[in-house]
Amino acid sequence: MVGKAVSARDEILARLRTALADNPPPVQVPRGYRRVDDRSDVIETLVDRLEDYRAVVHRGIDALPRLLSEVDRLAVPIDVPADWLAGYAGELHRDAPPLSAAALDDLDAVLTGCAVVVADTGTIILDAGPAQGRRALTLVPDRHICVVRTDQVVGLLPEALTQLDPRAPLTWISGPSATSDIELNRVEGVHGPRRLEVVLIGSGA
Amino acid sequence: MNPPVAPATGGGRIRTPLPFPTAAKPAVADTQLRANLHRATRTIRAKRARVVDEVPDWEALRDAGSAIKADVQRRLPELLEQFEASATAAGATVHWARDAAEACRIVVALTRAAGADEVVKVKSMATQEIELNEALEAAGIAAYETDLAELIVQLGDDTPSHILVPAIHYNRAQIREIFQRRMADAPADLSDEPAALAEAARAHLRRRFLSARVAVSGANFAVADTGTLVVVESEGNGRMCLTLPETLISVVGVEKLLPTFTDLEVFLQLLPRSSTGERMNPYTSMWTGVTPGDGPQDVHIVLVDNGRSAVLADPVGRPALSCIRCSACLNVCPVYERAGGHAYGSVYPGPIGAILSPQLTGVADNASLPYASTLCGACYDVCPVKINIPEILVHLRQQAPHPPAERATMRVLSWVMRSPRRWAAALRLARAGAGPLGAYRERTTGARTLRRLPWPASAWTRSRDLPLPASQTFREWWEKQ
């Protein structure tokens, strides 16, 4: 086919097909790993793992007013449950119309919920669903206060994945921002929120 | 009918300018560097061991990870087409690059089209491999590394020396010195406390994040059935780059695919524990095309071959494409610990670099790298996707220019090493002074090496010493540590 340029796409796919000329046999993936947690103390495990990575854990919704009383300027998603804000006397900034990055940078904290939480790794997953808002909201303010209902907690990571919609933007958070780049010491606090506070609510909290 | 298109080797920063032993000399002689490396690799080895030990099904996860990647390699063309279709349907634009130069041209063109003369960057091996920063600079576009270690390396006019911790060769005092010299807004009384250094980096990059219009990232995983990209990080610089700018360009090697979103349940367990030695890294971001009103609205993905088709073409070397860049193999490698990352010349140092770089470029261009190993097997033991690195090393040594008898020897060794059982048995026999690895004798230098092997190995050891473990194997010794 003289004169007709082959696209990079077609050329790469053709190269890869040639590379597989030996016709490797089909692969059966062994999935012998745990997909469901059998431990009974999932909440205790979660608290242990969160604290191990320097998140601060508070138990019960009553902790919230005291926490928020330290916050002068608070960002919230538009659908934040009203009872989370009961008695809040500071400056409230709802994300509607969307707050600019610079405006978010001026606020002291953000209050959100979450989608699902993995106890085994102390991981909070946000999927931009109810009470979470868009990604910038939980990123720019220096302090993230996250309300976790005990019925959102699963034991293992595979259990969490089945509850997520891949089309949603997903943010997995395990402790506050940290770096191990200097002599491999973990130091909390680089670009993400330097303080992560978890308020555990619901039965068993 | 078109003739079949041959797999092609790649370009970029994947070639050793000097033979490994020559390149390693300065590092081996630098006591400060060796102390930094020793301290860092020892720390991270201990962290990894602790969090791997607490996972009862670790071996089952490794088996699954290894098999999923083998399946990806077998079905790579079809999975790439599936990924392209899913990502495109979700609003991303997919580009294809045959080699490093083409990938750089695409990123430059996209950045210009966005009207930007600077980009913020998330640490990415692929963009280092294609030498993107240099290409952007040549096009008049400033590239700002935002990962703390990458920032240290960039400010120090240096190159990374480790996959995960690019500045592993610096200690805190040296980092403070670099910041004071090159970071205009660093506080005058900056201390060398890691927290203070991190704070300085935060302040330095904050404005840049808030105003950046274009970000460039890599991806740890690309999911074929959903079109999702995944970036695993610690500091939040990744989230900043992936969330705030209007345009996001992700440079992704074609081998990064996973067939399904569910497969992440394996890799998101294997990667953090193997990499930073944490149960989970602080932040993982996943995005699928464009989400209206949330994050970048102009999303591009550049799929890069740059030699990967050549790696795929070799059935023995192919598993090198399974690598998830965790760097566990670097941290356990006695050669890496002494030589450091720069000696490997390529962006891929350590055991994985010793097998990946020569395959990406063709062995003739990196002929010394397959020898940058003692074949002790520690890398294979820690690899979360079970790449048999020693086997591939010996296989590649066969391809480097050698006399015929030597090639035959290495074929035998390669066969022995292809089975962990055969290799372990051979090492045991060698310690007893018999078997296929035959007699060894202690050299006058005190180093124990194989000097004379029975035929056909004898032809090889005549010209080359094969380092041999002492009365216990490195693996046995290692397990006791």
Ligand code: SF4
């Ligand atoms: S070869 Fe294995 S251990 Fe080494 S970086 Fe790749 S995945 Fe990690």
